[in-house]
Structures are given as C-alpha cells and as structure tokens.
Amino acid sequence: MTHSTRTIKQITPDQAIEKSANGEYHAVIIGSGISGAIAAKQLTAKGLNVLVLEAAPAKDLTYSGFKQYLSNYYSNASKDNNAPYPENPNAPMPRSTTISKLIPGQTDAKGYMVQNGPLALDSTYTRVTGGTTMHWEAKILRMLPEDFSIKSTYGVGLDWPISYDDLMPYYRMAEREIGVSANVEEQGFYGIKYEQDYVYPMYGLPPSYLDQVVAKGIDGAEFELSGETLTVKVRPFPQGRNGIPNPNYNDGNGFKPVGAVSAHQVEQGGRCQGNNNCVPICPVQAKYDARKTLVDAAQTGRMDFLPQAVASKVVVNPADNSIEHIQFKHYKTTQSPEYTEGKVSGKLFILATNAIENARLMLASGLPSSSGLVGKNLMDHTYLLTWGLLPEAAGTMRGTKCTSGIADFRHGKSRSKQAAFGVDIHNDGWGWATGSPFSDIEYLVDGQNKFGRDLRQGVINRVSNQLLFAFMVEQVADESNRVTVDPQYKDALGNMRPIVNYNVSDYSKAGIAFSSQASKVFYQRLGAEDHSNYSPLDYGYFNYQGEDYYFRGGNHFSGTHIMGTSAENSVVNENQQSWDHANLYLIGSGSMPTIGTSNTTLTLAALVFKTTEDIINKLSHYRIDLGNESNTNTAKEACHE
Amino acid sequence: MEQQTQNIKHFIELSGALTDFNEFALNGTGQVAAYYQTLVDIVGQQLVDNLLSTYCSVYEISINEQMFLDGLRKQILGDLKLGPVARNIIKLWYTGTWYQLPNTWRQAYGKSDNDITFFVSSASYMEGLLWHAIDANPSGAKGPGYGSWSQPPNINFDNAWQFKANYQ
Numbered sequence: 001m002t003h004s005t006r007t008i009k010q011i012t013p014d015q016a017i018e019k020s021a022n023g024e025y026h027a028v029i030i031g032s033g034i035s036g037a038i039a040a041k042q043l044t045a046k047g048l049n050v051l052v053l054e055a056a057p058a059k060d061l062t063y064s065g066f067k068q069y070l071s072n073y074y075s076n077a078s079k080d081n082n083a084p085y086p087e088n089p090n091a092p093m094p095r096s097t098t099i100s101k102l103i104p105g106q107t108d109a110k111g112y113m114v115q116n117g118p119l120a121l122d123s124t125y126t127r128v129t130g131g132t133t134m135h136w137e138a139k140i141l142r143m144l145p146e147d148f149s150i151k152s153t154y155g156v157g158l159d160w161p162i163s164y165d166d167l168m169p170y171y172r173m174a175e176r177e178i179g180v181s182a183n184v185e186e187q188g189f190y191g192i193k194y195e196q197d198y199v200y201p202m203y204g205l206p207p208s209y210l211d212q213v214v215a216k217g218i219d220g221a222e223f224e225l226s227g228e229t230l231t232v233k234v235r236p237f238p239q240g241r242n243g244i245p246n247p248n249y250n251d252g253n254g255f256k257p258v259g260a261v262s263a264h265q266v267e268q269g270g271r272c273q274g275n276n277n278c279v280p281i282c283p284v285q286a287k288y289d290a291r292k293t294l295v296d297a298a299q300t301g302r303m304d305f306l307p308q309a310v311a312s313k314v315v316v317n318p319a320d321n322s323i324e325h326i327q328f329k330h331y332k333t334t335q336s337p338e339y340t341e342g343k344v345s346g347k348l349f350i351l352a353t354n355a356i357e358n359a360r361l362m363l364a365s366g367l368p369s370s371s372g373l374v375g376k377n378l379m380d381h382t383y384l385l386t387w388g389l390l391p392e393a394a395g396t397m398r399g400t401k402c403t404s405g406i407a408d409f410r411h412g413k414s415r416s417k418q419a420a421f422g423v424d425i426h427n428d429g430w431g432w433a434t435g436s437p438f439s440d441i442e443y444l445v446d447g448q449n450k451f452g453r454d455l456r457q458g459v460i461n462r463v464s465n466q467l468l469f470a471f472m473v474e475q476v477a478d479e480s481n482r483v484t485v486d487p488q489y490k491d492a493l494g495n496m497r498p499i500v501n502y503n504v505s506d507y508s509k510a511g512i513a514f515s516s517q518a519s520k521v522f523y524q525r526l527g528a529e530d531h532s533n534y535s536p537l538d539y540g541y542f543n544y545q546g547e548d549y550y551f552r553g554g555n556h557f558s559g560t561h562i563m564g565t566s567a568e569n570s571v572v573n574e575n576q577q578s579w580d581h582a583n584l585y586l587i588g589s590g591s592m593p594t595i596g597t598s599n600t601t602l603t604l605a606a607l608v609f610k611t612t613e614d615i616i617n618k619l620s621h622y623r624i625d626l627g628n629e630s631n632t633n634t635a636k637e638a639c640h641e
Numbered sequence: 642m643e644q645q646t647q648n649i650k651h652f653i654e655l656s657g658a659l660t661d662f663n664e665f666a667l668n669g670t671g672q673v674a675a676y677y678q679t680l681v682d683i684v685g686q687q688l689v690d691n692l693l694s695t696y697c698s699v700y701e702i703s704i705n706e707q708m709f710l711d712g713l714r715k716q717i718l719g720d721l722k723l724g725p726v727a728r729n730i731i732k733l734w735y736t737g738t739w740y741q742l743p744n745t746w747r748q749a750y751g752k753s754d755n756d757i758t759f760f761v762s763s764a765s766y767m768e769g770l771l772w773h774a775i776d777a778n779p780s781g782a783k784g785p786g787y788g789s790w791s792q793p794p795n796i797n798f799d800n801a802w803q804f805k806a807n808y809q
Contacts, residue, residue, distance in 0.1 A: 074763035273784025399790025
C-alpha cells in the first residue's frame with residue numbers, strides 16, 4: 001500500500017443532502033470512531049456506498065494537523081487525557097479536569113456531561129475524527145467466555161444473547177484490523193480460546209523491567225476466595241500497537257504494520273518506540289487509531305465523508321416505524337455557533353457515536369425505544385488505584401503505558417458475591433493517581449527543601465522506584481445508572497447535552513475492597529512502601545464497611561442500548577439492529593449487556609464485524625456486484641488465514 | 642551586552658549548583674537563554690541582578706563545597722524574597738515549567754501578568770532534567786526505541802555538577 005494517497009476527501013453538506021435525496025447511499029453512518037470506521041470499511045469493501053458524518057473537524061487527517069495535536073499536548077499545562085484535543089463548543093467533550101466533588105442533591109453542569117450523581121464520574125471520550133481511539137491506551141483484551149453468561153452462571157448482571165464461541169471469529173477479524181501485538185501461547189487462560197494454529201499479527205511487546213521486578217515479588221501469591229485458590233501470575237497484555245510482525249501470521253504470509261496517517265509519505269509509526277504516552281496521544285502513530293481504518297474505507301471511493309456535521313435528530317416515518325432521515329447541523333468554524341441544517345438518508349442508518357452519544361441522540365430525538373432502555377444500564381469500569389515505592393529503581397516512566405498485569409481475579413465463583421477485577425501495572429508510575437512525575441518535583445523542592453545532589457538522588461528514589469497498580473473492577477448492568485437529556489442543558493449548537501446518573505453498587509464496592517486487600521499483600525511481598533490514601537475530599541471517595549476508598553472512571557462507557565433476546569428486554573438484537581426500527585443499527589459498547597473485566601474496544605470492534613456481515617447479507621438484494629473484488633473477508637473466510 | 646553575558650554565565654553556575662547538572666548538561670538542553678529570559682520577564686532585571694550578585698558573594702567567600710552549599714541555603718533558598726525564585730529556577734530546569742510564584746510572594750514583591758504556570762515552550766517540556774535524572778524519555782517524545790523498556794535503567798551521575806573552589 002502506498003502512503004502517498006492515504007488521506008480522505010471531504011464532501012460538502014449540499015453534496016451529502018443531494019446524494020441522499022437521490023437515494024445514492026446504502027448506509028448513513030454517524031461517527032468516525034472505531035465502530036463507524038470499521039462499518040464504513042466493511043460496507044464499502046463490499047461495494048456499498050456510505051456517507052459518514054463526523055461532528056468534529058478533520059484536520060488531523062493531515063500530518064501537520066496531527067502534529068498540532070502533539071504541540072498542543074506538549075505545551076498544555078494540564079496533561080489530562082483530552083489535553084491534545086482542542087475545545088469545540090459545537091461538539092464538546094467531557095474532560096476530567098472539570099470534575100469536582102458533588103454536593104448531595106445538586107446537579108453539576110460545569111463540564112459537558114452533566115453530573116446528577118450521587119457519585120461523580122470522571123470518564124471521558126474524545127470527539128475528534130477517529131474518536132476516542134485517538135486517546136485510548138490500546139490494551140486490547142478479549143472477554144472471558146464466562147462473562148457472556150454471568151447471569152446464568154453467577155446470578156448477577158445480564159447474559160448476552162450470544163456466546164464467546166459466536167464472537168470468536170469476529171475477535172479474530174478485529175485483531176487483524178487493529179493490528180494486535182501478542183503471543184497466543186501467553187493469552188489462552190480462564191477459558192479464552194482461539195482457532196487452531198491461531199497467530200496474532202505481531203509478536204507480543206516485551207514486558208517492562210518494572211513488570212519483571214513486580215513479577216519476582218508477587219508471582220505465586222495465593223488467595224483463598226469462595227473456596228477456590230487463586231494463584232497470581234504477572235502476564236503480558238495484548239496491545240493495539242505495532243510491534244515486530246509475526247512471520248507465521250496469515251499462513252506464513254506475515255503482516256504489514258500500518259503506520260502514520262498522512263497525505264504524503266511519512267515513514268513513521270511502523271513500530272512502538274516506547275514514548276510512554278499512549279494516552280492521550282501516540283506521537284509516532286504506532287498505536288492504532290480509527291483514522292487508519294477510515295482511510296482504507298476512503299480508498300474504495302465509495303465513502304463520502306462530511307466533517308463538522310453534528311447529527312441532531314433521528315426522524316421516524318410513522319407509517320412503518322422505519323428511520324426516514326437524520327437531521328444534522330453543519331458549522332463552518334469551531335469559533336462560532338452559526339450552523340446550517342440539512343437531512344441525510346440511506347437505506348439504513350448506523351449510529352456509531354459512542355455509548356453516551358448514541359443514547360443522547362436517541363433520547364433527544366424522542367426515541368427511548370419500546371423497552372424504555374435507551375440510556376439505562378450505563379456501565380463503566382471502576383478503577384481503584386494503589387501506589388507505592390519499591391526498594392529499588394525499577395525504571396518506571398519507560399515503555400508503553402502498561403505492558404503487563406494480573407488476570408487471576410477476573411474469573412471464578414467469587415463473582416456471585418463480589419465484582420471480578422483485572423490488574424494493570426502502570427509503567428508511568430503514579431501519574432494517574434498523583435500527577436507524577438511533576439508533582440514529585442514540587443514535593444521534593446517545595447516540601448522537602450531539597451536541591452543539588454540531594455534533590456537529584458531524591459528524584460531517582462521518588463520516581464524511578466514508583467509502582468502503581470490499577471485495579472479495574474467490573475460493574476454490572478443497573479438501570480438506575482443512566483444517561484438522560486433535558487432541554488435546560490444544551491451545547492452551543494442547541495443540541496441537548498448528556499446528563500449522567502451514576503453510582504457504584506455494593507457488588508462493585510466489595511470487589512474494590514478485595515482489590516485493596518490484594519494490593520496490601522503485593523506491597524508487603526515486594527517490600528514496598530504503600531503510599532495509597534483516599535481522602536474524603538476526593539470526588540471519587542466512598543466509605544465501605546468502615547474503610548476509605550475512591551474510584552476513578554475507566555472511560556469504558558457501555559450498556560446504554562443493550563442487546564438481548566427481545567424488544568422487551570433490550571434495545572437491539574445480537575446484530576445491534578434496533579428492535580423498533582428495522583433500518584436502524586446502534587453499534588458500539590452501548591450494545592454490551594455485560595463488560596466483564598476487559599477493556600471494551602476489542603469486543604465492540606468484533607461486534608461491528610458481526611453487524612456488518614448481517615447488513616451485507618440483508619442489503620445483498622439491492623446489489624448486483626456484491627462481494628467480488630473485495631479484499632475484506634467474512635468471518636468464515638477469516639478462519640482459513 | 643557584556644553584563645548580559647556575565648549574567649548568563651552566573652545563571653548557569655547557580656543553576657548547576659541548584660540542580661546537580663553540569664554546565665555541559667545544562668547547555669545541552671538548549672534552554673539556557675529561554676529560561677534566563679523567562680526569569681527576567683517575570684521577576685524583573687533588578688531582582689535577577691540581586692539574585693546573581695548574592696550567588697557571587699556566597700561563592701567568593703566559600704572555601705569548600707560544604708560552605709558554599711550552606712551559603713546557598715541560607716542566603717538564597719532561605720531568603721524570603723530570593724528563596725521562591727530560586728526554587729522556581731530548580732523546577733523550571735527539572736520540568737520545563739514556570740510555576741506561578743506563591744501568592745504571599747506576589748503580594749509582597751509585585752505581580753507580573755506573565756507570572757502564570759506554563760511551559761516555556763514545547764521544547765522545554767522535552768528538555769526537563771527530571772527525565773535525564775531517571776534515564777527515561779520525556780513522556781510523549783524522544784522515544785528510546787522498541788523494547789528498550791525491558792532493560793534496567795542506566796542511572797548515573799556522569800554529568801553531575803562539581804564544586805570548583807573560586808581560587809582555581
């Protein structure tokens with residue numbers, strides 16, 4: 001593939017409106033994040049014409065535009081996970097910097113996402129071309145088979161209408177699209193299985209020196225839980241970033257990593273360099289982001305891309321309850337709220353914004369679904385952070401953000417009583433918890449009155465010895481955690497903003513409490529000083545059974561349009577098709593009834609492959625030349641690679 | 642101009658003693674001129690002159706390193722007016738960030754409109770000495786290469802500041 005043409009031509013609102021009116025689009029896709037991009041790539045590869053609406057500008061599709069993100073990041077005094085991405089009042093995004101402790105009974109509307117409480121949720125997403133994959137960490141885990149049947153196995157949460165086996169071939173397709181680096185022999189645990197002779201596209205990333213220090217201390221630690229013995233083993237994570245291609249991939253044909261997106265030749269991003277900055281932006285684009293997939297869709301010539309167009313209303317045809325068109329507001333500049341309105345249509349409509357925005361758009365359109373479940377069952381992973389100082393310099397602050405973790409608490413009988421959790425070892429030290437390493441310099445200079453040699457040695461001891469565990473605790477579906485809208489909260493274009501009601505159940509709190517106990521065992525075994533503390537003044541603070549804790553949001557919004565077996569118990573079916581509106585698909589993590597202890601992106605990407613297969617089957621009557629010159633496999637074909 | 646050159650020389654010497662990085666390491670960041678200018682712009686030439694002449698007099702009377710460091714602590718870091726400025730110089734070198742001076746200082750010695758917390762430039766972020774101290778790259782820049790993270794860090798003091806008695 002040449003890099004010389006790897007960019008995307010944009011169309012005007014008038015062109016999109018006209019081509020819609022002429023019936024030229026098979027599908028209208030709202031959103032250019034990973035779900036929208038994969039849908040666009042799969043459908044166009046099969047000869048279908050799609051229109052993609054993106055709420056944000058698309059300057060990052062040029063190399064200089066991307067570099068501007070980096071420059072914003074370097075010079076931004078705040079290094080939060082949306083720091084590189086410019087403010088845009090016309091399509092605003094949540095930022096963790098706007099979160100503060102909620103006052104009981106009071107709504108906090110400071111940030112874009114209105115917080116109704118009782119707990120403040122600091123999770124974010126990124127409204128730019130490429131979506132939240134621009135800032136994601138790209139740790140890319142499959143769910144465990146038992147996660148799909150958590151209700152029937154453990155009596156909590158909701159079952160999926162499909163099983164791991166049903167999704168397995170689509171996991172494979174998603175891992176190819178994203179370009180995953182992992183060694184299959186290190187990943188098949190607790191029921192995770194693969195096709196025979198499965199090979200990941202690239203070899204696993206080497207564990208950090210910090211991982212090795214931690215493994216030496218905690219490998220073999222045993223925990224008795226619900227009559228089972230869980231034995232700890234530090235394991236490497238699969239990564240959505242470029243490593244060394246595995247020559248055995250694709251029956252020995254190998255894999256070509258996809259580097260930087262650019263209109264001109266840029267030899268960059270073919271391999272991770274260890275910039276330690278996956279979140280909020282990989283400076284060399286070795287990390288996968290959805291623009292890479294979007295560019296592939298554009299290459300077909302069958303994707304029309306309209307940026308700066310915010311979908312504002314999904315309009316239903318009352319005669320047959322199908323979607324008639326989607327209204328959008330197009331703005332010329334982020335500096336002004338002026339906009340023009342238009343409507344676009346296709347044979348079908350795919351909402352691929354994200355779990356919050358999909359629900360927001362449906363509710364703002366007056367479409368709560370016949371089940372009334374749109375916006376409800378909002379889930380995220382709740383993180384407990386613990387942080388300490390190792391007795392030796394462990395080389396913290398080097399490598400990708402996170403190379404290894406612990407999977408041994410993700411499964412087992414205890415899930416009937418307390419939330420399961422995964423554990424990440426953070427190569428960026430205490431950053432997430434305390435603002436390290438800058439806060440350490442402030443502490444040493446202003447608090448400890450150190451200077452000269454004493455300071456320099458102090459920096460080593462204080463930073464290179466850091467260890468932070470992030471315990472990613474499962475949250476199960478609960479209808480009272482939800483997204484709603486209200487006309488009193490609108491953005492600059494007059495679109496209603498999302499309002500979030502969020503709480504953490506005792507089930508999750510029990511998982512957090514056990515995480516804390518496991519953490520204490522780990523620090524003790526490592527001979528490390530435990531510096532974790534949870535102040536009642538912290539916005540994520542809570543007390544559980546007499547002990548202090550806090551939680552941080554995981555940016556894994558999901559559940560707001562769950563899939564199920566009927567229009568009564570869910571919003572979409574197993575193909576993410578709306579039960580109420582036959583030509584409408586709501587795709588992404590909003591469809592997940594249970595999220596287990598896996599970061600959601602791989603599973604939602606796999607679901608998009610399943611969905612597009614369904615769409616292609618349905619639309620095949622409309623097409624004559626379907627499925628010929630295609631380079632995109634179906635799940636069945638993918639099994640033979 | 643002559644005075645400026647002399648001032649920058651003293652600024653480097655003072656910065657070396659405060660940060661424990663030698664002149665070569667400090668010059669190697671390419672940030673000396675930008676940091677000196679930032680300092681002058683925010684606290685004023687007079688205070689900078691005051692700071693550097695205090696440094697010179699501490700240096701001149703010190704016959705060994707211990708006496709010199711003791712003088713720095715008492716005359717500069719322990720001074721109500723010069724202390725916060727000197728600590729800001731340390732933080733500037735270690736992080737590339739100018740931190741807004743404490744409110745009490747601003748009330749007493751003047752508020753500059755430029756005195757806000759900011760990165761001097763995108764380059765200054767990348768040149769923070771803290772990364773050198775721990776043998777790491779600045780997060781988001783100067784990627785050290787695939788797999789380098791699996792080796793132990795090479796932490797050393799080869800480029801450390803060294804006291805030179807003033808009679809040398």
